[in-house]
Amino acid sequence: MKSLIDILDLSVEELYEMMDLAIDIDAHPDKYAHKCDGKKLATLFFEPSTRTRLSHEAAMYELGGNVIGFSGAQNSSAAKGESVADTAKTVSNYADIIAMRHPVEGASLVAALNASIPLINAGDGGHCHPTQTLADLLTIYRERGTLSGLTIGMCGDLLYGRTVHSLINAMTRYEGNKFVLISPAELALPDYALDVLKKAGAEYEVTESLEESIPKLDVLYMTRIQRERFDDPEQYERLKDSYALTIEKMELAKPDMKVLHPLPRVNEISVKVDDDPRACYFRQCLNGKLMRMSLILKLLDEAKVPGNGGYWEKGELHTGGCCTNKKCITKSEQELETKYYIAEDGSRRCYYCDAAITE
Numbered sequence: 470m471k472s473l474i475d476i477l478d479l480s481v482e483e484l485y486e487m488m489d490l491a492i493d494i495d496a497h498p499d500k501y502a503h504k505c506d507g508k509k510l511a512t513l514f515f516e517p518s519t520r521t522r523l524s525h526e527a528a529m530y531e532l533g534g535n536v537i538g539f540s541g542a543q544n545s546s547a548a549k550g551e552s553v554a555d556t557a558k559t560v561s562n563y564a565d566i567i568a569m570r571h572p573v574e575g576a577s578l579v580a581a582l583n584a585s586i587p588l589i590n591a592g593d594g595g596h597c598h599p600t601q602t603l604a605d606l607l608t609i610y611r612e613r614g615t616l617s618g619l620t621i622g623m624c625g626d627l628l629y630g631r632t633v634h635s636l637i638n639a640m641t642r643y644e645g646n647k648f649v650l651i652s653p654a655e656l657a658l659p660d661y662a663l664d665v666l667k668k669a670g671a672e673y674e675v676t677e678s679l680e681e682s683i684p685k686l687d688v689l690y691m692t693r694i695q696r697e698r699f700d701d702p703e704q705y706e707r708l709k710d711s712y713a714l715t716i717e718k719m720e721l722a723k724p725d726m727k728v729l730h731p732l733p734r735v736n737e738i739s740v741k742v743d744d745d746p747r748a749c750y751f752r753q754c755l756n757g758k759l760m761r762m763s764l765i766l767k768l769l770d771e772a773k774v775p776g777n778g779g780y781w782e783k784g785e786l787h788t789g790g791c792c793t794n795k796k797c798i799t800k801s802e803q804e805l806e807t808k809y810y811i812a813e814d815g816s817r818r819c820y821y822c823d824a825a826i827t828e
């Protein structure tokens with residue numbers, strides 16, 4: 470069963486096909502209005518969401534399908550202690566496809582391994598958010614006409630910002646992209662995401678200054694400081710106003726630089742920037758819905774072919790050790806054994822959340 474857990478589950482060719490399909494859906498919605506007649510999407514959202522949940526739901530309705538689900542862990546049996554695996558096995562009896570968001574890292578992979586229908590990772594803790602990347606890719610493609618040869622600034626919370634991790638996985642696969650990583654030192658990229666840049670041989674620089682970097686950027690990807698992922702509220706208070714994109718800073722940017730943001734915005738982009746034609750973040754929301762329509766069509770189509778697999782091959786899996794990430798699914802899921810793979814640098818990485826594994 471093909472599911473989408475990590476953006477690397479989709480090849481570059483598949484992504485181009487999906488973008489072409491999304492553009493066609495936008496131009497000819499009537500052609501697709503009955504493609505999912507009689508099908509059900511289950512949206513299992515254990516964390517808050519506006520765009521991701523509603524755009525998946527709108528996507529399914531616009532394809533002629535229906536939606537069931539819940540929008541908070543307190544409304545599900547997770548509040549009674551039910552495991553992710555049991556939830557996935559249960560919902561497989563009620564729907565044709567699942568979109569799941571969960572605060573625990575690796576939860577979507579565990580759900581997909583236990584579901585008998587395709588599963589879409591709509592965000593697993595601070596780890597990955599592949600469908601946001603689909604929205605980001607189509608936005609860059611439409612706004613810049615290419616996904617290659619771009620200097621991409623990523624600004625804000627690069628540590629906990631799952632959208633950044635997935636976007637790096639995606640953009641390093643296109644030729645000639647350079648990355649400018651703009652964050653306070655305490656919110657720098659986690660090792661597994663930095664490894665992706667190194668492995669791809671991508672040019673990148675690390676800086677704390679948005680002002681100094683903005684003139685060289687083709688794309689600026691702003692992010693929110695992720696309050697809900699901080700263990701220490703004082704650290705959040707100290708870092709929350711690290712960046713603010715203002716009309717003054719936009720004056721330093723290239724005339725064709727594009728500003729993306731996965732949203733929600735807290736105060737890292739002034740509302741005055743919204744009227745600048747370079748601000749793409751609301752068009753990005755529409756692109757997100759179109760790409761989710763494309764994804765639902767693709768996964769339901771592939772579900773007709775029996776057989777398992779379809780995940781990004783991280784390498785040979787071994788059992789044992791202990792994951793160092795206290796937000797990993799191996800810490801909370803009943804009787805889930807730790808599994809790991811060997812990364813490029815020889816270190817052991819958790820199969821579920823990619824963090825380091827101890828002996």
Ligand code: NCD
Nearest residue numbers: 520521598632693731732733
């Ligand atoms: C993002 C997320 O949930 O990670 N939002 C979204 O899905 N559009 C970004 C965020 O919450 O900051």
